[in-house]
Amino acid sequence: MSQEKQIVTRFAPSPTGFLHVGGVRTALYAWAFARKHGGRFILRIEDTDKAREVEGSITHIIESLTWLGIDWDEGVDIGGPHAPYLQSKRLESYKKYANILIEKGYAYPDPYSEEEIAELRLKAEQEKRVFLFRDHRPETIGTWDGTKPLRFKIKEIKESRWHDAVRGELHAGPEALDDFILIKSDGYPTYNFAHIIDDLEMGVTHIMRADEFIASVPKFLALYEALSITPPILVTLPPILGAEGTKKLSKRDGAKDILDYRNEGYVPEALVNFLAFLGWNPGGDKEIMTPREIIEAFSIEKIHKSGAMFNEEKLLWMNKEHIRKQGDEVQLSQIKKFMPQYGDELLKKLRPLIVDRISFYGELLSVEQEEFRLFLERPVPVPEKLIWKDTSKEKTIEYLTNVLTRIQEGSSGTPDEVKSCIMPYADTEGRGNVLWPLRVSLSGKEKSIDPFSLIAYLGKEESLARINSAIGALKA
RNA sequence: GGCCCUAUCGUCUAUCGGUUAGGACACAAGCUUUUCAAGCUUGGAAGCAGAGUUCGACUCUCUGUAGGGUCACCA
Numbered sequence: 001m002s003q004e005k006q007i008v009t010r011f012a013p014s015p016t017g018f019l020h021v022g023g024v025r026t027a028l029y030a031w032a033f034a035r036k037h038g039g040r041f042i043l044r045i046e047d048t049d050k051a052r053e054v055e056g057s058i059t060h061i062i063e064s065l066t067w068l069g070i071d072w073d074e075g076v077d078i079g080g081p082h083a084p085y086l087q088s089k090r091l092e093s094y095k096k097y098a099n100i101l102i103e104k105g106y107a108y109p110d111p112y113s114e115e116e117i118a119e120l121r122l123k124a125e126q127e128k129r130v131f132l133f134r135d136h137r138p139e140t141i142g143t144w145d146g147t148k149p150l151r152f153k154i155k156e157i158k159e160s161r162w163h164d165a166v167r168g169e170l171h172a173g174p175e176a177l178d179d180f181i182l183i184k185s186d187g188y189p190t191y192n193f194a195h196i197i198d199d200l201e202m203g204v205t206h207i208m209r210a211d212e213f214i215a216s217v218p219k220f221l222a223l224y225e226a227l228s229i230t231p232p233i234l235v236t237l238p239p240i241l242g243a244e245g246t247k248k249l250s251k252r253d254g255a256k257d258i259l260d261y262r263n264e265g266y267v268p269e270a271l272v273n274f275l276a277f278l279g280w281n282p283g284g285d286k287e288i289m290t291p292r293e294i295i296e297a298f299s300i301e302k303i304h305k306s307g308a309m310f311n312e313e314k315l316l317w318m319n320k321e322h323i324r325k326q327g328d329e330v331q332l333s334q335i336k337k338f339m340p341q342y343g344d345e346l347l348k349k350l351r352p353l354i355v356d357r358i359s360f361y362g363e364l365l366s367v368e369q370e371e372f373r374l375f376l377e378r379p380v381p382v383p384e385k386l387i388w389k390d391t392s393k394e395k396t397i398e399y400l401t402n403v404l405t406r407i408q409e410g411s412s413g414t415p416d417e418v419k420s421c422i423m424p425y426a427d428t429e430g431r432g433n434v435l436w437p438l439r440v441s442l443s444g445k446e447k448s449i450d451p452f453s454l455i456a457y458l459g460k461e462e463s464l465a466r467i468n469s470a471i472g473a474l475k476a
Numbered sequence: 477g478g479c480c481c482u483a484u485c486g487u488c489u490a491u492c493g494g495u496u497a498g499g500a501c502a503c504a505a506g507c508u509u510u511u512c513a514a515g516c517u518u519g520g521a522a523g524c525a526g527a528g529u530u531c532g533a534c535u536c537u538c539u540g541u542a543g544g545g546u547c548a549c550c551a
């Protein structure tokens with residue numbers, strides 16, 4: 001057995017706000033791949049754009065990943081052998097490699113002002129030409145004092161060809177190569193430069209990222225070449241599309257803060273499951289999978305090339321399936337969060353009923369909670385609602401009275417027990433005739449949970465009181 | 477506009493030249509504790525178009541079409 005090189009992947013978000021589903025999926029694939037092969041997964045923060053930085057982002061990112069059960073072996077918060085993992089703390093590294101590039105003639109200071117470049121760009125546009133900075137390289141190269149941007153010099157203008165683990169053989173024309181900025185005038189490196197240095201120093205073997213970076217790969221390749229680096233394996237992930245049309249997922253179509261899902265009572269395993277399947281499929285019919293199973297089944301070969309729409313309904317369905325996989329205690333603690341005014345004992349009884357009716361726990365805050373309010377408040381009987389179709393008032397009173405006796409005499413611990421003492425009677429008198437008024441007298445509603453469950457969970461005493469109250473209302 | 481990527485039911489997908497093109501979500505119908513929800517059963521629903529390669533193409537090639545990405549001192 002040959003010793004395989006350890007796999008190292010990373011997730012490297014910029015701290016510019018919350019983490020949304022797109023970012024999470026990238027992290028998920030990189031993590032799953034590393035875990036599957038016993039490799040290392042790194043959390044690096046790419047904070048080189050100080051203007052766009054949003055305070056609290058890093059904490060937020062960490063919290064999001066942690067909630068989802070995505071863990072890392074090295075990273076900003078826990079350190080590791082390649083610390084620091086914050087790009088703004090790694091400026092010395094970038095400077096070191098920048099100097100190497102300058103020495104080798106691969107980098108030069110950009111003498112233009114931003115206005116001058118904008119002008120050149122505008123002119124090119126007017127003449128319907130592609131603007132390429134390399135057409136305007138300065139005649140004489142000055143020394144870089146750090147106040148001007150440092151540009152990479154493309155020495156060989158050529159067509160680029162490379163291999164992508166998902167897309168296969170890719171290529172791009174020579175116009176994809178231009179003198180791009182390595183280090184900005186504020187001293188911070190650009191993504192294009194920094195990620196390459198970091199990946200090198202951190203030993204990253206596989207780069208997972210979305211397909212908007214394909215167009216930049218030729219530049220990365222030129223840089224790898226200039227530094228004599230063997231590029232990591234490139235793994236391009238398909239885009240996640242919004243439900244509205246075919247555009248990339250935007251906030252409007254569901255690219256919301258991943259922690260919102262937590263707050264709305266989604267199951268993290270469900271989100272992991274759903275996101276894993278947006279752009280990857282292990283084959284076969286099994287769709288509900290635990291994170292463990294996903295890791296086990298994960299392979300780059302099964303990552304898709306084409307984009308997938310974010311389908312809220314399917315997520316809802318998956319979440320429901322995952323709720324059902326949760327243990328009673330977990331379910332109960334989640335339910336308590338959203339129905340605090342219900343007593344613990346009552347919720348314990350109602351749990352199976354509740355779990356059956358929701359797709360995510362947050363539903364309990366609005367619509368679904370209405371269903372259960374009847375357990376807290378006794379309904380006021382409305383005679384007209386109590387009568388089934390064209391049954392008479394007298395008959396309805398008779399049915400309810402008879403049911404009353406049966407409940408009194410029978411056992412009512414579980415819905416099934418209740419059912420067994422009422423159904424024979426309902427069958428002889430007509431199910432609708434008996435069951436409808438019974439259910440409405442208990443719930444006060446035309447649409448509700450079935451009568452047997454109501455009796456079992458309301459308890460014998462309360463059930464009898466409600467039925468009596470209904471009979472009273474009918475007689476009045 | 478230049479460059480690049482993608483293309484199977486409405487949606488997510490299986491198929492790696494030979495299948496009645498399978499599954500899931502959603503939808504519809506039926507069944508069940510004549511309601512609601514859940515559940516179960518059943519059903520409708522797809523290879524972008526045109527050439528070519530081949531005994532045989534959803535699968536390979538080309539062209540077209542459509543959609544997407546990218547052309548920053550953002551990542």
